[in-house]
Amino acid sequence: MTYVFNSEAGFKDEFLAGLTAAYGRYLRKVPSASGVMSVSAPVRGRASVLIGGGSGHYPAFAGLVGPGLCDGAVVGDVFTSPSAEHVYRCVKALDGGAGVLLSFGNYSGDVMHFGTAVERARREGVDARIVLVTDDVASAPGDRRQSRRGLPDPVLARRHHRALPEHPRHRTRLPNRTEHTNRPHWARGPRRARPRHGADHIRLRG
Structure with a gap:
């Protein structure tokens, strides 16, 4: 079998080092954390968007992460949630005074670690808030939509997340607006979503 990494133990760190070396004009490593952030972040007075997962x-x-996308991302080991400590450090690094929105898939490890980091940041005066991505219809029935995991929606939802903080009138409504973006993107595994009449209407194709 052919491998594209040197070792499992150093995979995450080598990946982040290579990514920032290749795209240093767009992003940089978060100090003392397993994450990256836009070279322009944080912007004073604008809410930042942090995403993450394994x-x-x-x-x-x-x-x-980069221009027109998210402000930062925190990553864990392969298929493993990032620790609460590393999420917290990324939140602190991205806070420009207007708060940080954290968005991630609805998985138990992520929910626990991101939630712990948000509680800690809030105690220190950071306006940190969470919006879960819950678009996978195969993981829970319609009456338990908030239990669904996140699969294909992140690209669309996170592009919307990043655009909203640019407009001051949306800052206080950011969590509600991003949750609104998450709802129409419920999709199933291999099916692909095609926009119809804008991003708020999605048709599922078999």
Whole structure:
């Protein structure tokens, strides 16, 4: 079998080092954390968007950071949630005074670690908030939509997340607006979503 990494133990760190070396004009390493952030972040007075999850879901999550996308991403080991400590450090690094929105898939490890980091940041005065991505219809029935995991929606939802903080009138409504973006993208596994009449209407194709 052919491998494209040197060792499992150093995979995450080598990936982040290579990514920032190749795309240093767009992003940089978060100091003392397993994450990357846009070279322009944080912007004073504008809310930042932090995404994250385990490594191995490329281009998510670090590949969705940069101009027109998210402000930062925190990553864990392969298919493993990043620790609460590293999430917290990324939140602190991205806070420009207007708060940080954290968005991630609805998985138990991510929910626990991101939630712990948010509680800690809030105690220190950071306006940190969470929006879960819950678009996978195969993982829970319609009456338990909030229990669904996140699969294809992140690219569309996170592009919307990143655009909203640019407009001051949307800052206080950012969590509600991003949750609204998440709802129409419910999709199933291999099916692909095609926009119809804008991003708020999605038709599922078999």
